[in-house]
Amino acid sequence: MPRGPHAAASRADDQAPGDPLSDPALYFNRELSQLDFNFRVLAQAQDEAVPLLERLRYLCISCTNLDEFFEIRAATVRHAQDFGMPGAPDGLAPSTVLRRIHERAASLVEAQYRCWNELLRPALNDAGVRILGREKWNARQKRWLRTYFRDEIMPVLSPLGLDPAHPFPKILNKSLNIVVVLKGKDAFGRSGHLAIVRAPRSLPRIIQLPERVSGGEHDFVFLSSVLSEFVDELFPGMRVKGAYQFRVTRNSELIVDEEEVENLALALRDELIGRGYLRAMRLEIAADCPRPIVRTLLENFELPENAVYRIDGAVNLNRVIQVYDLVQRPDLKFPPFQPRQLPGSDAMFELLSERDVLLHHPFDAFTPVLELIRQAAEDPNVLAIKQTLYRTGKDSAIVEHLVQAARNGKDVTVVVELRARFDEEANLGLADRLQEAGVQVVYGVVGYKTHAKMLLIVRREGRRLCRYVHLGTGNYHSGTARAYTDLGLLTSDPQIGEDVHQIFQQLSGLAPLIRLHHLLQSPFTLHPGLLERIAREAQHARDGRPARIIAKMNALNEPQVIRALYAASQAGVRIDLIVRGACTLRPGVEGISDNIRVVSIVGRFLEHHRVYWFTNDGQQELYCASADWLERNLLHRVETCFPVLDAALAGRVREEALNNYLADNLNAWELQADGAYRKLAPADDAMPHSAQSWLLAKLCG
Known part of the structure; x- marks a missing residue:
């Protein structure tokens, strides 16, 4: 598969001899780290403080996750073993990784069934919910x-x-x-x-x-x-x-x-026929x-x-x-909640012409995004709508609005990612439906999944054309917007609109490399942009200036980024990483990563937003993104990373999505230098704090 423009240099640099920060002992294995995440999910099923049917749900999630792990991650390692592909930065041969996967998975399966047989099934029976065995x-x-x-x-x-x-x-x-x-x-x-x-x-x-x-x-x-x-x-x-x-x-x-x-859609249809028998x-x-x-x-x-x-x-x-x-x-079950509604969402263009809007899902309703597309479909002044779709869910209101927009004479372009894992068949059907309605459907770029979350609306206002944009960390999926934590930015900022316009031009045409005002983009500027900003913090620390990095993501394994973080830690930069799943960085190594702390939050909602914050000697920069710090996201996908330019909104993101999570002492697990995760608990003099509960009370209470 083609690699990103920086991948060759990255791969060569990863193997650079003599670099002490490339020592395999400084890296955990990505697959084993991902597998361990399911023990943290299972711990929720074992927690008596969690409502009983929610505990059942966590057990099932851990089982489903393990299925997908074998379908994708273990299968990838098996492929690497069969074809003699090089090992990862941790230095483990694929055969060794496979053996450890089976050992660790066996422990997980034993724990899952012990939880079911000894805890949940009896407790459900006592509560009047009986799953009856033959006996x-x-x-x-x-x-x-x-x-x-x-x-x-x-x-x-x-x-x-x-x-x-x-x-x-x-x-x-x-x-x-x-x-x-x-x-x-x-x-x-x-x-x-x-x-x-x-x-x-x-x-x-x-x-x-x-x-x-x-x-x-x-x-x-x-x-x-x-x-x-x-x-x-x-x-x-x-x-x-x-x-x-x-x-x-x-x-x-x-x-x-x-x-x-010649035709990616036809090729995928052929592959899907045999998927169940690989x-x-x-x-x-x-x-x-x-x-x-x-x-x-x-x-x-x-x-x-x-x-x-x-x-x-x-x-x-x-x-x-x-x-x-x-x-x-x-x-x-968990008590129901009502997401906060956005005042003025019945007139989205007027609202966004006055100010930017930040949405923090699921605590903020997804309705404003749906309303923006619906209003655009019906507004005679709207000329064009462009959107990326990765996962949408069944009977998507967004798709209905896009179809209506095309029928109303708007120029509608949708970038549908056919290769969204396990949604390929649904997305093939989605692409057919959109095309039948007159929507121009683009399948992205050969060799690069389009994982960016972008919406662009072009509207005539007097003598000028104005652009309205939505950028998000999560999919355009109303269901996951109720279950995943994500951030979305709605703005009419002209330069951000121009950036998004250029990226869409690049995706739908054969555009050259583009220069953006504010956005960072994979596979071009996001990876070097991160390395540059991490190195900048390290230099600030060496010069005695304030230097700190806080980042939240789903997973981390990109070797160059990890080495840059190690170097920043050695320079004295305090680094806090909130990584939900796999993390191959080893924190707490004396002289290397003793300034790096890694925590994972597992709670009622699936942690999904990606946020990067750099103190930058007082000139703070805060970005939200569709990308994790994984090699695939930074080098092999089309991703967007966007700044929150409004100071008040940036302050909200830092308070709600970063500081709030770093203060969690009820649902947080801290990664230790030996690879184990330790469940945090409130100190004797500390107040209990759950990041998600705090957000529910603050935004939905």
Whole structure:
């Protein structure tokens, strides 16, 4: 895949011999660090101070995250091992990383099921929300479930006996399956041995029992339990000696050689067809499955011994998240909140012509962004709308407004990122719909995902054209705007508008390298711009001037940025990093990073905003961005990093998104020099402080 214009120099510099700041001992492994994040998520499920159904949700999130980790991160390491690719700055060979991944993941899986079996399931039962195992079914429940199996499940099953005429079937990624051990002969006189029962995706994985049958309002069973209990009905005349659920997780990273295809959309459609059957990465199977059957499955999926995970419960535990939505028990969930509404949002152009607006989601409503696009679609003075779309969600109001704008004669251009992971199919459909409505759809730049979050509206006002802009740290997705912390800037600043206009020109055409007034842009100016600003703080410190850096992001692994931070720490710059997930920087190393502190916040909302603040000898600079400090974001994607020029709004960002989080002593985990995360707690003389709770009280109270 093509690299950013600075990537070659970066890669060569990463291998520079003799640089003490390149010592592999100074770097954690990115994959192992990412995996450890899920232990912090799981800790929320184990915390009795968290409402019970929210604890269930955290457990399911940790399970879903682990699925995605194997689909993408572990698969990437496996690819590196197979093709002899060089190791990361931590110096670990891909084979070593894979072995450690399986060891660490096994510990995580054990902790997940211990949390489910020993904590959450009993607590839910006590609260009147019962997920009933087969051993708990009474006669009436079992009769109803048998009828349900015969009427609703059995008609869509196609059991497959394994013999020379029926080889092992293709098993879809993350699908629920039962391997059945049989004895006896079928109607054709064939001796049974093994059969596979695949559960179609159309079947619900959680089945709610009617209250008239069960006596409880919230009684549920896993589909896997029903299949295992009644599987004998699929093999009349034969004896079922055992039935064992299993699930395989496969590589889900789509590989499209964009320089070799004529139509990226068609190529992606072809790739999506086979995505569910790519290389296997992990096998989950019932804990009591006999060893010979496990060996057969491992051979079929071409997996090593350490890739099997014996499960004490349902292999698809993350599907219990359906219970969260089905059970309407406010007493078991976080208290609802109403996002703060923006006064004057019924006249967005008038409002933005007077002042910039900062939105801090989910505490501020996403409505002003929707209103701006809706009003632009209907305003006869609006001539053009340009927008990037990475993830939008189903039935997006934004898409409806863009379609209406095109029908109303506006010139509408949308940059749709087809390669947004796991949203490829949805985005292909989105692109088709927009094109059918007359929207000009652009797929971005070959080799670079367009991850920037930009909206540009061109409006005629008297004799001049004015530009209105929205720039954000998160996606144009109303759902995530209620669940993720993000920042958005709405402005009519002419120079920012010109910058955004030029970036759109660059994305839709074949524009040359551009010079921007205020924005930093990957893959061109953001990476060197960060290095320059970090080095500037280091020089201020060496000269005895005030120097400090605070940055908040989702992940950090770019080696040059890390080395620059180490050098700044050595110069005396105090550096606070709020990194939610993977962090390969090692803090607290004497003489290297003892001025660097790294914390991770895990709370009610997913921490997602990216904010960079530099004290700059009193001439403070504050930026928000779509980019993490990852190699992919800084060198291989189209990203935007924008300053908050209004001093009052910049002060708000620093107070709400930086200082507030650094003061958190309830949901914060501090990264130690040995790679472990330590959960913080209020000191004896300190007030308890939760950053997210403080924002809810301040902005939504």
